[in-house]
Amino acid sequence: MSRQGSALLEWLTRRLRPWPRPSVPAPGGPPPWSGPVCFTADFSSEEQWVAGRTWAYPGGGPTNPGDNKLDHLVPDAEYSRTGTFRATRRPDGNWNTGLLTTEESAEGFTVRTGDILETRVRLPTELGAWPAIWTWRDGGNEIDVFEYHPDNPDLLELSNHVRGGQRYYTHPSIRPGAWIDLRVEFRSRSVVWWVNGRRAYSDGRGVGRDWNASLIVNLSVCAGRYHPAPEPSATAMSYEVGFLRVHRPGF
Secondary structure, three states: OHHHOOOOOOHHHHHHHOOOOOOOOOOOOOOOOOOOEEEEOOOOOOOOOOOOOOOOOOHOOOOHHHHEOOOOEEOHHOOOOOOEEEEOOOOOOOOOOOOEEEEOOOOOOOOOOOOEEEEEEEOOOOOOEEEEEEEEEEOOOEEEEEEEEEOOOOOEEEEEEOOOOOOEEEOOOOOOEEEEEEEEEEOOEEEEEEOOOEEEEEOOOOOOOOOOEEEEEEEEEOOOOOOOOOOOOEEEEEEEEEEEEEOOOOO
């Protein structure tokens, strides 16, 4: 090829080469900045967390049959303090279960309007397991970061009990034993849930301007009314919380 032909080919190549495009976040991806961290969960800390009791259960616990739970809350560290929340069958038919709450703890941390909670959990595999992260104060103020039941293997329950709103969110990445990343924005006019980096639900209701509540992390056991109870041969179940932190813009 002549020098003139080579020059023409180079010119055409430059002209036809696509221009670089600016990077665009994937559809549904969360915003990259959440604000300063105001709370990082240390489940072993007795100043941050109270184990084995909560006023979300009648009389503070240890049982809650009215919610169709086989729970018998226990304060034992091996049921919750490692970040693995466990349940084991009792001779009376109930299950010893792990629960931690910031309610009435020495630090007394509460989430409030504008906060953003992020966590990573490993879902349980055992039938009857009922893991949840949620908020509670004075008989209400409940937002469910998530609830899960292995009999609905690809579904998370995302609920606003403060002003009403619920989504049964399904996705192939949700399955027994899977690690799931969750993010919840507690906005005054809308609570927004993200699951594995995708916007899963915005309820359009929110929590109001002056909302605040304690955190609860626990593993319950279903009694069979709404979801199957554990198999008769089952004696133990668990799920894991890899991390939990709360961001507070302006903190």
